[in-house]
Amino acid sequence: MSKRTLVVNLDISxxxxxxxxxxxxxxxxxxxxxxxxxxxxxxxxxxILHWKKAIEPIILEENKNLRWVQTWSAGVNGLPLxxxxxxxxxxxxxxxxxxxxxxETIFALMLGLTRKIHSYVRQQMDKTWDNANLKLEIHExxxxxxGVGAIGQETAKIAKAFGMKVLGVRHSGKETDxxxxxxxxxxxxxxxxxxxxxxxTLPLTEDTTHLFGAEQFRQMKDSGILINIGRGPIVxxxxxxxxxxxxxxxxxxxxxxxxxxxxxxxxxxxxxxxxVTPHTAGATxxxxxxxxxxxxIPNLKRYLEDEKLDINLVDYEKGY
Numbered sequence: 001m002s003k004r005t006l007v008v009n010l011d012i013s014x015x016x017x018x019x020x021x022x023x024x025x026x027x028x029x030x031x032x033x034x035x036x037x038x039x040x041x042x043x044x045x046x047x048i049l050h051w052k053k054a055i056e057p058i059i060l061e062e063n064k065n066l067r068w069v070q071t072w073s074a075g076v077n078g079l080p081l082x083x084x085x086x087x088x089x090x091x092x093x094x095x096x097x098x099x100x101x102x103x104e105t106i107f108a109l110m111l112g113l114t115r116k117i118h119s120y121v122r123q124q125m126d127k128t129w130d131n132a133n134l135k136l137e138i139h140e141x142x143x144x145x146x147g148v149g150a151i152g153q154e155t156a157k158i159a160k161a162f163g164m165k166v167l168g169v170r171h172s173g174k175e176t177d178x179x180x181x182x183x184x185x186x187x188x189x190x191x192x193x194x195x196x197x198x199x200x201t202l203p204l205t206e207d208t209t210h211l212f213g214a215e216q217f218r219q220m221k222d223s224g225i226l227i228n229i230g231r232g233p234i235v236x237x238x239x240x241x242x243x244x245x246x247x248x249x250x251x252x253x254x255x256x257x258x259x260x261x262x263x264x265x266x267x268x269x270x271x272x273x274x275x276v277t278p279h280t281a282g283a284t285x286x287x288x289x290x291x292x293x294x295x296x297i298p299n300l301k302r303y304l305e306d307e308k309l310d311i312n313l314v315d316y317e318k319g320y
Contacts, residue, residue, distance in 0.1 A: 003028040007041050009050040016292050023300055049296060051079055068303060070296050074098055075231060076314050077204040091314040092299055096150040097290040098282035102229055103154040105281035106199055109227050109253025114138050118275045139163050144195035147202035147230060148179060155199060167191050192219040197227065204231035205319035212236065217243035225251045229281045232257040241267050244274065255281040
């Protein structure tokens, strides 16, 4: 009888591999940075750690054993969800890994825009000494967090250190620590006019695609700032550009875009009231450790005991 196969679809340290081998000594555990080097193993894999678009044809056309995929990202919209659901493949995401780095990026964008740090960096390049009309602060302002998951809750926690009023939106409407008032997605029109800063931390699903368009920007304060670290298609980008150009909102900090990399001809590059970062908000020195030790290893132990995966199991119906 051939050994069951676990494929780690990236290059990781021996320490992590040895830990996996100790947990599953009877399994064949292989890893490779390039999928071309482990094609045969991918055809046989029962578990895959790190889905890549390039392996999709191999898995869907030639693999009959796959039962579980652990993604390397929080979002799963890039996976062939319908095909995997039909094959009853469990998916676990990297949700929660990003709470610290992304919440830090959110506040970096907020403070950069309100304290004009982005303007001063540009001025430094030109050796220009000007106050750039600096006047805003975030203390005691109202922040709306659209999507109160792990990232949203960490953001709310930090916001309280600035004395901010925190409004939240989550599908269940369930209250949580650090959020003063929780709303449901159908109440978005109630929350937006109250917010000085709106932060989008949602996953991309059918329900969230183009959730923010011209109507939502009109509902925001003209002094309001939008931060999007969720997914680009949640925002109608043309409507956002129009809202910024027409001063319907004051500024935006954007880590995600409808098309990535952001096209060179996008007006967002040149706008004085916009900070662009290249989808790096979740980058951290602790990424690999958190995915493997906090999510994958505990789930692997449960899987080997034929127990249901209980960390970050994706609900196909919800799309996250």
